[in-house]
Amino acid sequence: MLIKSKINISYFPKINRISINNYPNMKKIVLSFLLGLPILGYSQSFQVNLxxxxxxxxGGAGTGLALDEAAVFFNPGAVSFLKKNGVQAGISPLYLKTAFRENGSNITEYNKDKIATPVMGYAVFGSPANRLRFGIGIYTPFxxxxxxxxxxxxxxxxxxxxxxxxxxxxxxSLKITDNIGxxxxxxxxxxxxxLRRAIPITKPNGEISTAKLKGDAKDFGWNAGIYVQTVSGVSIGVTHRSQITAKVKGGDAIFDVPDALRATMPTKFDAELPLPATTSIxxxxxxxxxxxxAVDVNWVHWNKYKELAFDYDNNARIPDTKSPRNYHDAAAFRxxxxxxxTNxxxxxxGIAYAMTPVGKGxxxxxxxxADRLLLSAGLGFKASERFLIDLSFLYENVKARNETNIETGLSGEFKTAAYIPGISFSYKW
Amino acid sequence: MKSNFIYKSILAVAILGMASCKPELKDITPTKGSADFSRYIAVGNSLTSGYADGGLFLEGQQNSYPLMIAEQMKAVGGGAFATPFFKDSEADGSGHLVLKGFDAKGLPQLAEQKDRLAVRPGSGAVTLFTKYTGDLNNYGVPGIKLAHITAGVYGNLNGFYERMLPTDAPGNTTPYLEFVTAKPYTFFSMWLGNNDILGYASSGGANPNDQPTPKAMFSGLYNIAVNKLTEKEAKGVVATIPDVLSTPYFNTVTLASLLAAVQVSAPTVKDIYIKTGAGATRPATAQDYFVLPFLSAGLLGVPTGGIPYGLHPLNPVDSRWVLDKDEAAIVADYTNAYNATIKSVAAAKGLALVDAYALLKEYGAGKDVNGIRVSAAFITGNIFSLDGIHLTPLGYSIVANEFIRSINSKYGSSIPIVDVTKYRGVKFP
Structure with missing residues (x-):
């Protein structure tokens, strides 16, 4: 009911507007996929649901199903209910386009064309007859x-x-009874x-200065779930993936500034970014x-993302920064x-609606x-008893949003759309 | 048959998403509203000419706010806009300051750039510049007061005005107001009156030849100017006078900073003695303003006649380095009176008004503009140029946008704003 009231029905006519005239466009896009760089896009703020x-x-639903090896991610409790063992690998090249127009300007600016390629791979082992099964998953949730x-x-x-x-x-994954895992x-x-940005310090040649912040983080967390097959035939899943706070220690801060200021610039930074917990039913x-x-509701605990802080090793000219984010928890309905x-x-x-965790300003x-509507379709093709190919296509329509950022004063309208085809291969035994 | 179906499905799904890859924002069609921008003229002083860093030079002229406005007006029927540019071979114009670096104490080191001056050989008491011949839309003349605009001889007394006129000094007889209105125009901006108080303030109130223009005279001349500019039905915009006391020129060298510098070697010094405009000698207070050039004059504490300059009542800091509390009150009083005149004339004539006084107060107090932190701080504030009074290209772009907003709101036009991030602040070595 909640879903119905939130979905903007006016998006639907777009689906009907399929025209073969657009084919040359597609060719160009497929080409640019091949040239793409290995980077990622997002699905709710910087959460990725692919x-x-x-x-x-x-539509990204699957918490209440024992569908395939990806249950390692979607619901570890359902892994012990998988009828076969298997291994799968997939990729979802992601094309995301954002338009921005500063308020008062007549110029619309777009982000550059970049293709992100999040990969995912899962394997499930152990005898399907046994209560205890093993799995491993590699995926990109943020x-x-x-x-x-x-x-x-x-x-x-x-x-x-x-x-x-x-x-x-x-x-x-353990089947504690025939119906509960x-x-x-x-x-x-x-x-x-x-992270890269320009710095408003003018160099002797008139160019602006730039900063580049680069770092790595290695952290731990957990993912747990329960899966129940009820007597009515409905299956239910509940999962929780914990928050992981990605901590960058001693990341490289590379400032390209005029010579007169070089010695005053930091070279290292520390930062933390919470990758929020997600509870799903x-x-x-x-x-x-x-x-x-499948029907899913995700509750993403974004409220932990209060600020993005950078702690520099040299504050002679650049103070430590604390940029307020003040995200709030947000739900997604799928x-x-x-x-x-056929055989x-x-x-x-599928269809989904994801609410934004980002508040006004x-x-x-x-x-x-911004709040977004997701429409998806796909097919699975069983090439043989053991070998399967799955294809998916996801379209995300992020609502237009006119905002003035309280920290930077940047004022204008954003509008984003994302197009995400995907393919995976699985082998079962 | 089956594979054909699969291909069709893939194609359909792909085209569905790719159909309109670029997200679209609602179209904007700029309009001119009730104004006609086909020939825009800019009437004013140094701020209008693009004066910066203590001089008028080519780069400053290229970043004048009238030129920025005129470029944007082209979207709504604006015509060509001619600026009396200095030639490339004379790009340093009148000469200007550049930042050479910082000394051991972190104080800025300024130098004058004068390799390619436009000064005419044989200039006498009035520095004359290479003549400009050609169309004119930017009539900004550095140094001009409202008090000068009806004087026939002024073309012989100001080299910046003289270079626009066909006749060499001392043969000029055309008053400024006659000159700028001689050729038909459809829209004007007038930002005059700053110098009627600035000269008094910047000379510490000590120059008997540069006293504030009497209020009644200012009011009379302002009416004459606006009546003349509007007599042929042209529409326009006028601007108030910024508060010079809020500029870095008066706020960089403070009593506290001077005392701190002196106390490094003479910790017992508690007072700095000044000669007031009224001729009294007294210790300076935080209500007195030291002018920016006092920083590089290198006088303080240097003994003259055996007494350290400024540190003893018998050798006070000269009145020309200090705008004392009483003189500052005069500056504030005249500025307020002039601005009351400007506002009432603008309202009576139905002209658009830019409150530059409020604008520079707001930005001077510290503000984030598209991620750029600006303020009235000398050098680091990014909006005031190296002379501490005139603006940087970034500062002028902020002014240009305020003119555009004011014109748009008065005349129902939608001139697009300029992208302020394309304009530089202070240039560092």
């Missing part, structure tokens, strides 16, 4: 890749941000950040043998459907977030 191709095609032109109007706030956290999660995994997070409905419906149309072919579709051009 952890399995089947689930992505179903990331961001926003590259603006070096001379755009918001350059003194950010020119580019590349952020990614790859989680590696060994998992145990629990599971959990330790998460080892490998984080990377590269999901339901699975099975109206027929061939049809599965519905997906899968139809096993070999499964069709999938805190929207920044590195993550120009």
């Amino acid at each position: 952890q399995g191709q089947k689930q992505t095609a179903m 990331g961001g890749a926003m590259h603006w032109k070096e001379d755009w109007t918001g350059k003194f706030t950010v020119t580019s941000l590349d952020l990614q956290a790859i989680y590696i999660q060994p998992t145990l 629990i599971g959990g995994g330790l998460v080892y997070s490998l984080g990377k950040v590269d 999901g339901l699975g409905f099975y109206p027929s043998d061939k049809t599965t419906i 519905v997906g459907i899968q139809n096993q149309t 070999r072919l499964a069709l999938r579709a 805190y929207v920044t051009p590195e993550v120009p977030d």
Whole structure:
């Protein structure tokens, strides 16, 4: 009910406007995919929800299903209910375009074309007859890749941000009864950040100064879930993925400034970024043998992201900065459907609505977030009994948002759309 | 058949998302409203000419606020805009200051750049510049007071005005107001009156030839100027006078900073003695303003006649280095009176008004503009140039946007604003 009231129905006509005339466009885009760089986009602020191709095609829902090996991420408790063991690997090239127009200006600026390529891989072992199963997952639950032109109007706030956290999660899943499974995994997070901006100090040649902050973080967390098959036939899943605070120690601060100021600039920095906890509840409905419906609600504990602070080793000219973010918790609602149309072919579709954790006055051009509508579709093709291919396509429409940032004064309207095709291959035994 | 279906599905899904890859913002169509910008003229003093860093030179002229406004007016029917540029070979114009670095105490080291001056050989008491011949839209004349605009001889007394006139000094007889209105125009900006009080203030109130223009005379001349400029139905914009006491020229050298510098070697010194405009000698207080050139004059504490300068009642700091409390009150009083006149004339004539007094107070107090921290701090504040009174290109761009906003709100036009991040602040070595 909540979902219905929030979805803006006017988005739907876009779906019908399929025209073959756009084919040359697509060719260009496919080409640019191939040229793309390995960076990431985001799905709710800098959270990325592209952890399995089947689930992505179903609006990102899957907490209440024992669908495939990606249950290692979606619900470790459901892993012990998987009928087969398997291994899968996938990729979701992500094309994200943001428009910005400063209030009062007639110029619309766009971010650069960059393709992010989040990868995901899962494996599930152990005898399906046993109560205890093992799994491992590698996925990218957080990331961001926003590259603006070096001379755009918001350059003194950010020119580019590349952020990614790859989680590696060994998992145990135990069927405590025939209908109830629990599971959990330790998460080892490998984080990377590269933030660049212009500095309003003019060099002798008239160019502006720049700063580049680069660092790595290695941190731990966990993921746990419970999966229940009820007598009514509905399956239920509840999961919690813990917060991981990515801590960068001694990251490189590279300032390109006039010679007269070089000695006053920092060379190292420390920073922390909370990668928030996510609590999910999901339901699975099975109206027929061939049809599965998944409904998920995610609650992302963004309120921990209060500020983005940089602690520099030399404060002679650049003070330590504390940029307020003041995010609040935000929910996402997801519905997906899968139809096993033929023995070999499964069709999938989904819709989701993700609420922004970013409050008024805190929207920044590195993550120009707003409430967003997600539409997805996909298919699964069983090439043989053991070998499967899954394809997905996700379209995200982030609402236009006109904001004046309270920290930087940057005032204007953002509008973002993302286009994310994906493919995965699985082998089952 | 089946694979054909799959291909079609993939294609459909891909095209669905790619159909409109670039997110679109609502179209903006700039309009001219009730004004006509086909020939815009800018009437004013140094601020209008693009004067900065203690001189008028090519780069400053290229970053004058009228030129910025005129470029933006082109989106709504604005015509060509001619500035009396210095030639490339004479790009240093009248000469100007550059920042050479910082000394061991961190004090800025300024030097004069005068390799390519535009000074005419054989200049006498009035420095004359290479004549400009060609169209004129920017009539900004550094140094001109409102009190000068009806004087026929002024073309022989100000080299910046003389270079615009066809006749060599001392043969000029055309008053400034006649000259600027001689050719038809459709829109004007007038920012005059600053020098009617600035000369008094910057000379510490000590120059008998540079006293404030009487208030009644200011009011009479302002009406004459506006009546003349509007007599052929042209529309326009006028601006108030900024508070010179808020500029770095009067706030960089403070009693506290002078005492701190002296006490390094003479810890017992508690007072700095000044000669007031009224001729009294007394210890300086925080209400007295030392002028910026006192910093580099290197006089304080240097014995003259055996007595350290400024540190003893018998050898006080000369009145020309100090705008004492009473003189500062005169400056504030005249500035307020002039601004009351400007506001009432603008209202009576239905002209757009830029409150430059309020604008520079607001930005001078510290403000974030598209991620740039600006303030009235000398050098680091980024909006005031090296002379401490005139603006940097960034400062002038902020002024240009305020003119644009004011014109738009008065005449219902939608001239786009300029991107202030494209303009430099203080240039560092």
